[in-house]
Amino acid sequence: AQSVTQLDSQVPVFEEAPVELRCNYSSSVSVYLFWYVQYPNQGLQLLLKYLSGSTLVKGINGFEAEFNKSQTSFHLRKPSVHISDTAEYFCAVSEYGGSQGNLIFGKGTKLSVKP
Amino acid sequence: DGGITQSPKYLFRKEGQNVTLSCEQNLNHDAMYWYRQDPGQGLRLIYYSQIVNDFQKGDIAEGYSVSREKKESFPLTVTSAQKNPTAFYLCASSIASGSSYEQYFGPGTRLTVT
Numbered sequence: 286a287q288s289v290t291q292l293d294s295q296v297p298v299f300e301e302a303p304v305e306l307r308c309n310y311s312s313s314v315s316v317y318l319f320w321y322v323q324y325p326n327q328g329l330q331l332l333l334k335y336l337s338g339s340t341l342v343k344g345i346n347g348f349e350a351e352f353n354k355s356q357t358s359f360h361l362r363k364p365s366v367h368i369s370d371t372a373e374y375f376c377a378v379s380e381y382g383g384s385q386g387n388l389i390f391g392k393g394t395k396l397s398v399k400p
Numbered sequence: 401d402g403g404i405t406q407s408p409k410y411l412f413r414k415e416g417q418n419v420t421l422s423c424e425q426n427l428n429h430d431a432m433y434w435y436r437q438d439p440g441q442g443l444r445l446i447y448y449s450q451i452v453n454d455f456q457k458g459d460i461a462e463g464y465s466v467s468r469e470k471k472e473s474f475p476l477t478v479t480s481a482q483k484n485p486t487a488f489y490l491c492a493s494s495i496a497s498g499s500s501y502e503q504y505f506g507p508g509t510r511l512t513v514t
Contacts, residue, residue, distance in 0.1 A: 294440065317500050328404075328490055328505035329443075336500050375442060379499035387458070388503060392442040 287312045289378050291391035299399050300368055306361040306394045308376030315381035318359040319388065320350055323373045332374070335359065346370070371398045402427045404506035406491050411511045413485075421476045421509045423491035429504070431497040432474040436460060437488040437508075446489075449474055450497040478511065485513045 292307040310316060317336050321329040333344025340352040350361045359376060376391040404425045413419045425432065431450050435443040445458030449468040463482025468474055474493075478485045490508045494501040 289442075319502070321505075326409075326508070326510070328406075328507045329492075329503075330505070331502050334502060381499065387445060387448065387499070388443075390442040390444075392440055 287316065287378055287380065287389045289376050289389055289391035291374075291376055291394045293394050294392065295395045295397065297397045297399060298366055301365050303364050304362065304366050304370075304396065306374050306376075306396065308359045308361065308391060310357050310359065310376075310378045312357075312378065312380065316378045317381060318350075318352060319377040319379075320344065320348070320359070320361050321375045321377060322346075323375065323393075325372075329375065332361070366396070366398045368398050368400060370396060372396060404491055404493055404504060406489075406506035406509050409507065409509060411509055413511070413513050415513055416480045417513075418477055418479050419485075419511065419513075421478065421489055421491075421511070423474045423476065423506060424472055425474075425491075425493045425504075425506075426472060427493055427495075427504060428471070429493035429495050430471070431494045431501075432468065433492040433494075433503065434458075434464075434466065434474070434476045435490045435492065437490055443490065446476065448497075478513075485511060487511060 288311045290309045319334045320332040333342045335352045343349045373393045377388040407422045433448045434446040447466040449455040465477045491506040492503040494503045
């Protein structure tokens with residue numbers, strides 16, 4: 286069975302500092318990988334996704350993530366964060382070639398950007 | 401603008417009452433999903449539908465029911481059999497049900513049962 290582990294439940298960081306949000310997954314088959322962001326009391330918005338090809342994926346708002354198959358990781362990074370990046374971030378995985386589109390989510394990482 | 405509408409944003413009910421949460425999309429998507437979100441727990445799949453008049457149970461379907469009579473609509477009923485119904489409920493859709501397709505989320509409904 287697939288599972289997703291987000292290693293940090295909360296990450297505090299100062300404005301303009303770099304940040305990395307960690308995500309590891311477990312699966313017996315190949316997977317697709319996603320990062321979503323959720324602002325308070327709102328739905329989720331896709332930041333980026335890895336389907337195939339280049340392991341470095343660039344997304345919206347200056348975020349990027351790198352797929353590492355050997356370490357089964359998909360860490361999210363941003364070189365310089367803003368106050369507006371304060372939100373909860375979710376890593377998700379789906380099975381390659383799956384017909385049902387079910388996403389398995391991690392428990393989320395709350396990013397808090399301080400001035 | 402295309403998107404997913406969930407109403408109401410906040411919903412309050414007494415224990416023992418059934419309640420139906422609305423989800424409408426105008427994206428012309430085939431697949432629709434219902435998730436439950438609890439603090440620190442991430443999102444858990446309740447039900448999903450790949451096509452009109454068809455739906456399947458997700459990981460936590462007990463105490464919930466759905467219908468998919470129209471492509472645009474996927475209402476969720478929280479029944480009195482759901483032991484802990486207080487949660488944030490999110491509806492999502494994707495253009496098709498394949499696992500590579502991005503899911504688009506609605507703004508959510510926060511249900512409080514007392």
